[in-house]
Amino acid sequence: QVQLVESGGGLVQPGGSLRLSCAASVSFFSLYAMAWYRQAPGKQRELVADIGKDYSTNYADSVKGRFAISRDNAKKTVFLQMNSLKPEETAVYYCNAFRGDRDYWGQGTQVTVSS
Numbered sequence: 799q800v801q802l803v804e805s806g807g808g809l810v811q812p813g814g815s816l817r818l819s820c821a822a823s824v825s826f827f828s829l830y831a832m833a834w835y836r837q838a839p840g841k842q843r844e845l846v847a848d849i850g851k852d853y854s855t856n857y858a859d860s861v862k863g864r865f866a867i868s869r870d871n872a873k874k875t876v877f878l879q880m881n882s883l884k885p886e887e888t889a890v891y892y893c894n895a896f897r898g899d900r901d902y903w904g905q906g907t908q909v910t911v912s913s
Contacts, residue, residue: 800824800902802893807907810883814911818878820893820904830897832869832876836889836909843892847878883911 806818824830833848847857847867855867866879876893888911893904 800895802895802902802904804891804893804904804907807891807909809910809912811913812883812885812911814883815879815881816883816909818880818891818893818907818909820876820878822874822876822893822895822902824874824895824902826897827874827895828871830895830900832867833894833896834867834876834878835892835894836887837892837906838886838889841889846891848894849876880909883909885911887911 801823803821804818806816810816829851831848831850834846835843836846837843845858846861847865849855849867849869864882869876889909890906891909892906895902
């Protein structure tokens with residue numbers, strides 16, 4: 799049973815920072831591409847950032863220069879460092895692991911940006 803467990807969400811003031819973590823219980827973690835998505839109330843889920851098995855990264859235009867995705871294959875964990883957060887980035891953030899036809903999702907962690 800593959801599990802992705804997100805942590806690190808919470809309440810932060812505008813301009814603040816949070817670091818999300820996603821721990822994966824999956825074999826051959828290093829062969830998976832990993833991604834973070836978010837879904838705000840009433841909106842579609844959107845890609846925030848992804849990182850390939852070769853450590854290549856891709857970011858949504860709205861977060862470039864403020865967010866950073868990284869991975870630690872030894873710990874089977876992917877991170878999302880979020881800086882200069884904005885109220886409109888309030889959402890549930892989801893971790894995703896994909897490899898070929900294998901596609902797994904975590905339960906999500908709430909991030910609320912508010913003063």
